[in-house]
Amino acid sequence: MESFQKLIKRLLLLIGIFTMIIISVIIALYNYETKNIEYNIIEQWDPNEMIIDNLNVPLIVKQGYLFVSESSKHMGPLAKNDSLRFSGNNLSCTNCHLNGGTLSGSASWIGIIDRFPQFGGRANKLGTIQDRINGCMERSMNGKKLSLKSKQMNAIVAYMDWLGEDLPKLNSKIFKGYPAITIPKLAVDLEFGKNIYIKECTTCHGKNGQGIRYLDIDKGYQYPPLWGNDSYNDGAGMNRVITAAAFIKNNMPFEQASWENPKLTDEQSYHVAGYINSFSRPHKNNSEADYPDKKLKPVSTPYGPWEDDFSAKQHKFGPFAPIISFYKKKYNIEKTK
Ligand code: HEC
Numbered sequence: 001m002e003s004f005q006k007l008i009k010r011l012l013l014l015i016g017i018f019t020m021i022i023i024s025v026i027i028a029l030y031n032y033e034t035k036n037i038e039y040n041i042i043e044q045w046d047p048n049e050m051i052i053d054n055l056n057v058p059l060i061v062k063q064g065y066l067f068v069s070e071s072s073k074h075m076g077p078l079a080k081n082d083s084l085r086f087s088g089n090n091l092s093c094t095n096c097h098l099n100g101g102t103l104s105g106s107a108s109w110i111g112i113i114d115r116f117p118q119f120g121g122r123a124n125k126l127g128t129i130q131d132r133i134n135g136c137m138e139r140s141m142n143g144k145k146l147s148l149k150s151k152q153m154n155a156i157v158a159y160m161d162w163l164g165e166d167l168p169k170l171n172s173k174i175f176k177g178y179p180a181i182t183i184p185k186l187a188v189d190l191e192f193g194k195n196i197y198i199k200e201c202t203t204c205h206g207k208n209g210q211g212i213r214y215l216d217i218d219k220g221y222q223y224p225p226l227w228g229n230d231s232y233n234d235g236a237g238m239n240r241v242i243t244a245a246a247f248i249k250n251n252m253p254f255e256q257a258s259w260e261n262p263k264l265t266d267e268q269s270y271h272v273a274g275y276i277n278s279f280s281r282p283h284k285n286n287s288e289a290d291y292p293d294k295k296l297k298p299v300s301t302p303y304g305p306w307e308d309d310f311s312a313k314q315h316k317f318g319p320f321a322p323i324i325s326f327y328k329k330k331y332n333i334e335k336t337k
Pocket residue numbers: 068071091092093094095096097107108109112132133136137140141156176177178232236237238243
């Protein structure tokens with residue numbers, strides 16, 4: 001009888017211990033999850049802590065980060081010699097892909113490696129991530145292509161890969177592209193756009209849109225130029241009003257607007273996007289060859305030829321609704337940009 005009681009006691013003890021273990025595991029798992037979730041939202045982007053001084057980050061990833069964040073010095077006009085100069089303006093990739101390409105709503109690079117190869121209308125073929133990077137090199141950076149085997153290309157791809165692999169898995173759906181805006185029915189009103197520009201943008205980008213360099217000139221622009229010789233060229237995505245408006249709505253004014261909490265309305269973003277794109281900028285050579293299938297050209301591509309008879313002015317400043325319905329009726333294509 002006594003030994004039976006002992007057995008029961010031991011059994012109870014065992015069950016107790018077992019329950020404790022299970023509870024601890026559950027608590028540990030729960031903490032692990034929430035910790036990850038907290039880390040998923042990179043609130044404080046600190047590239048020194050996360051990348052440059054981080055001993056766990058491979059050298060090639062650190063190099064990649066420098067190519068995209070101090071592009072002018074490492075692969076642009078300020079590089080040591082001509083053979084190292086690929087980008088043609090003094091922008092950095094991260095002037096448009098904010099927080100080192102991690103900020104949702106600014107065409108984040110998190111998870112991007114998994115999304116390529118991808119069909120691209122501009123070349124009308126399946127393009128690799130390298131092709132896409134070179135798209136921004138030749139247009140946003142007003143430069144020339146990096147060769148596929150170059151140190152620069154390999155390092156940039158390694159950096160993007162690292163963002164997808166070694167930063168915790170993020171909801172890549174949230175992080176993709178720019179959130180769409182509702183395209184206003186009217187054409188861009190440049191006067192209205194100018195008023196918004198003066199009120200919301202001049203403090204940083206300047207009245208003349210030429211921005212401000214860092215004191216340490218090697219670091220590029222603290223506030224990038226929005227038009228003129230040192231800006232993106234006329235073949236860039238940012239030169240399309242609808243694309244620029246989506247970027248601006250979710251990211252500008254800098255550190256005041258975000259995806260979750262934009263400052264400007266769709267309409268204000270649209271008019272100010274038209275205003276900054278009404279000024280002159282470098283010309284992309286051979287842009288007539290873009291979009292071999294002209295039907296796939298985004299409606300706000302401001303340069304021809306087009307598969308329709310709308311004027312160049314309407315493609316640049318809208319109204320876009322008639323162009324969108326033309327493609328829907330004639331080709332059954334739903335255009336969103
Ligand atoms: C002037 C602004 C600007 C600069 C500078 C810029 N880009 Fe972009 N980038 C864009 C825009 C606009 C898009 C298209 C975003 C969209 O429509 O969703 C884009 C798209 C991309 C994409 C594809 C994103 C996706 O989700 O499919 C990659 C990759 C990319 N850029 C890499 C780079 C690299 C690398 C550099 C520097 C060499 C660079 N970009 C410089 C504006 C810029």
